[in-house]
Amino acid sequence: MKPQEDIREPGTSHGELCLRLSSTPRGARLARALAVQQLTEWCACPHDSDLARTVALVTAELASNAVTHGGLPGRDFRLTVRLLAETVRIEVTDTRPECLLPATAPGPVGPDAVSGRGLVLVDAYAARWGCSVRDAYTxxxxxEVRR
Incomplete structure (x- = not known):
């Protein structure tokens, strides 16, 4: 699937979580845990539900990419999770606007590769995904994951 442009529907959010986290592996783990915790509170779904697991996986991949490829020393990343009518939207904003995503998810990597599967997983689990640059700094x- 090709990444899509950022198309927002104003006023359709049923809940929103927005946090600044450190651009470290710990910050990425915390992003995953907090996204799932908030989702389970909004939807009254268990932590081990398919929706919670999917949100955890997508959040983990986006946050990990922000830390690995989008971090600068001393700069945090922002996690925003929105509960929409039909989807859960996960946004990770980092400080490297020059490091854009590829036009499409990369192809499969070899079984011995230790990285390179993140966007493939996001592409497989998300209803749609993409990247937008709104200013010169982020x-x-x-x-978006279907509910």
Whole structure:
């Protein structure tokens, strides 16, 4: 699937979580845990539901990419999770707008590769995803998961 342009529907959010987290592996783990915790509170779904697992996986991949490819020393990343009518939208904003996503998800990597599967997983689990640059200092990578 090709990444899509960021098309927002104003006024359709049923809940929103927005946090600044450190651009470290710990910050990425915390993003995943907080996204799932908020989702389970909004939807009253268990932590081990398919929706919670999918949100955890997508959040983990986006946050990990922000830390690995989008981080600068001393700069945090922002996690925003929105509960929409039909989807859960996960946004991760980092401080490297020059490091854009590829036009499409990369192809499969070899079984011995230790990285390179993140966007493939996001592409497989998200209803749609993409990247937008809104200013000269940040980029937002987002994905929407069907509820």
């Amino acid at each position: 980029k937002c990578v987002w994905a």
